[in-house]
Amino acid sequence: MKAKWTDCIIIGAGLAGLAAAHQLSTHMEVTLISKTHIGKGNSVLAQGGIAAALHKEDYAKQHAADTLNAGGYHHNQKRVEDMTASSGAVIRWLEQLGVSFTKFPDGTFCLSKEGAHQYPRIAHTSKDGTGSSIMQVLTANLPETVICKEGETAFQIHTQGRHCTGVSTVSTYGEVHTYSASAVVLATGGSGQLYTWTSNSDEATGEGYMLAYDAGAELCDLEFVQFHPTIASGAGCKGMLLTEALRGDGAQLVDGEGELLISPLMGGSLAGRDVTARAVEVADQQGKSPALDISEVKDLVGRYPNIYKKLTKDGAALKQTPIPVRAGAHYMMGGVVVDEAMETSVAGLFAIGETAYTGVHGANRLASNSLLEAVAFIPTLVTRVCEVVNNDKSKQAAIQTYDLPMDSPLSATVIGRFMQCYAGPLRSRQKLELLSTRLTAPSEERKKVRPARKEIEAAFQYRLARLMCESMQARKSSLGAHALQGDVEDRDNSYWLVHTRGEKLTAEHKPPIARRLANEYV
Ligand SMILES: Cc1cc2nc3c(=O)[nH]c(=O)nc-3n(C[C@H](O)[C@H](O)[C@H](O)COP(=O)(O)OP(=O)(O)OC[C@H]3O[C@@H](n4cnc5c(N)ncnc54)[C@H](O)[C@@H]3O)c2cc1C
Incomplete structure (x- = not known):
């Protein structure tokens, strides 16, 4: 099939994809591909805001320290420092584009506090729809030179040797399109839809990980799935995320008797997400009806109008009644390994x-x-x-032959049920063994999927679930969001800073955390 040529292809039009399109399009021709509308995905759903050390007593190193503390010091510390040091520049860039963050009359930022942050640090727009405000601005101001392809699902990255050469997609009408490019950027978001209970948008089915994997790129730490503790589970508002900022404003995690789920000595309702999600999961399993008590939140209507509207719609829980919640899949901490320039181990694939x-x-x-x-x-x-x-001298559309993936022996619904049941916030070796068995393909013959989005998604979801299961089994002790029953409090540190790559555990890329931590943070 004769491919179309473009300098750079970005697959995914959430915040990362749109920010890249804005900044790359001044240098080259950019084609932006999205399986639904531009701007749809998880970014637009973000309620809380964006973390930045903007408080007068706060500073980037403190933000870095909180990041390391929340994540069990299992990071690349250099990247953490780079990211936190750039937060002011990120906020300025968004403001220059037209995002209007909430400020006090003296011009200082109005910041919320969220779990495991030592300072109020969350910059937000006037209401509880920061993601939506940011995405509106980025979409409305997208440079006209960006070629947008909506309704196209990427299913294959093309390579020649260890070089990326392009991508194939399928449209909503079942047509296959093939593009050649010097560079391909994966901005396909996360994989929360692998679980029945999730905060994630319909688009978050995890193809990006498998597209990269099939092209020969490395994946890392797929066992670290973050669960959000407060996804509403009551009638009328089922599945709605209740932002952590509510807890920063006084909401509390309670059980059916109104007792606090987490003691203030253990960080209370603003403890890290791994702790709060596990507390909610345990309460749920014990039939203790976990809920979020929002009665102490001031100005619920003014600060959280969208949440308020949804809570009061259809007779759903009102402010006086704690809102029943469940922990649901929220964020993938693992992913496609990239270097400092965001390039994967496949040249030209980012x-x-x-x-x-x-x-x-x-x-x-x-x-x-x-x-x-x-x-x-x-x-x-x-x-x-x-x-x-600039270094690519060929710059020509190549002939690319595409290959549709093999179908999934299990439906996406069944995969979601298995992942929820066996690979949730509280796992065990037995549960993971059962998951592995359940996900093993029956021996009957499988065939290639038809060129249709849902079939392609299920095919990738099935294989991703298996890789995640292998990673979960490979990590034999609890760390952060990967919690094994009976091992959480008394963990075996031999797996700390050891990263999982597919079914293998490797100690590569060990960041120099402990040494620097002693000097700078303790
Ligand atoms: C309800 C909710 C609230 C959140 N609140 C916050 C918050 O307050 N603060 C915060 O920092 N984070 C928050 N997060 C997390 C954050 O929103 C996401 O991690 C982040 O926005 C991801 O951005 P992204 O651009 O990588 O992916 P996304 O915004 O999810 O975009 C992914 C894009 O890829 C496209 N895509 C996917 N697969 C394909 C394919 N095969 N072919 C073509 N296109 C494809 C999708 O259509 C979409 O355009 C929240 C997440 C959720 C779900």
Whole structure:
């Protein structure tokens, strides 16, 4: 099939993809591909805001320390420092584009506090729809030179040797399109839809990880799935995320009797997400009806109008009644391994945003660091992509033959049920063994999928679930969001700083955390 030529292809049009399109398009021709509408995905759903050390007593090193502390020090510390140091520049860039963050009359930022942050640090727009405000601005101001392809699902990255040469997609009408490019950027977001209970958008089905894997790139730490503790489970508002900022404003996690789920000595309702999600999961399993008590939140209507509207719609829980909650899949800390320029181990193939593994989230992401990450590393990406494009002398559309993936023996619904049941916030070796058995393909013959989005998604979800299961089994002790029953409090540290690559555990890329930590943070 004769491919179309473009300098750079970005797959995914959430915050990371749009930020990259804005900054790359001044240097080259960019084609932006999205399986639904431009701007749809997880970014637009973000309620809380974006973490930045803007408080007068706060500073980037403190933000870095909180990030490391929340994630079990299982990070690439250099990248954490780079990201937190750039938060001011990220906020300025968004403001220059037209994002209007909430400020006090004296011009200082109005900042919320979220779990495991030592300071109020979450910059937000006037209401509880910061993601939506940011995405509106980025979409409305997208440079006209960016070629947008909506409704196309990428299913194959093309390579020649260890070089990326293009991508094939399928449209909503079942047509296959093939593109050649000097550089391809994966910005396909996360994989929360692998679980039945999730905060994630329909688009978050995890193809980016498998596209990279099939092209020969490395994946890392796929066992670290962050669960969010407060996904509403009551009638009328089922599945709605209740932002952590509510707890920063006084909401409490309680059981059916109104007792606090987590003692203040253990960080209370603002403990790290791994701790709060596990507490909610345990309460749920014990039939203790976990809930979020929002009765103490001031100005619920003014600060959280969208949440308030949804809570009061259809007779759903009102402010006086604790809102029943469950823990659900929220964020993938693992991902496609990239270097400092966001390039994968396949030359010319890049990954950004939630798809990338930069090592900034460790074993448990600090709240509101992901919108920051989605933008923070774009300048280094731009520098490297420019080099790749300028050094590519061929710049011609190549003939690319595509290959549709094998179908999944299990439906996406069944995969979700298995993952929820056996690979949730509290795992065990037995549960993971059962998951592995359940996910083993029956021996009957499988065939290639038809060129249709849902079939392609299920095919990739099935294989990703298996890789995640292998990673979970390989990590034999609890760390951050990977919690094994009976091992959480008394963990075996031999797996700390050891990263999983597929079914293998490897101690490569060991960051020099402990040494520097002693000097700078303790
Ligand atoms: C409900 C909710 C609230 C959140 N709140 C916050 C918050 O307050 N602060 C914070 O920092 N983080 C928050 N997060 C996390 C954060 O929103 C995401 O991690 C981040 O926005 C990811 O951005 P992204 O650009 O990588 O992916 P996304 O925004 O998810 O975009 C992915 C894009 O890839 C496209 N795509 C996917 N697969 C394919 C394919 N095969 N072919 C073509 N296109 C494809 C999608 O259509 C979409 O355009 C929240 C997440 C959720 C779900």
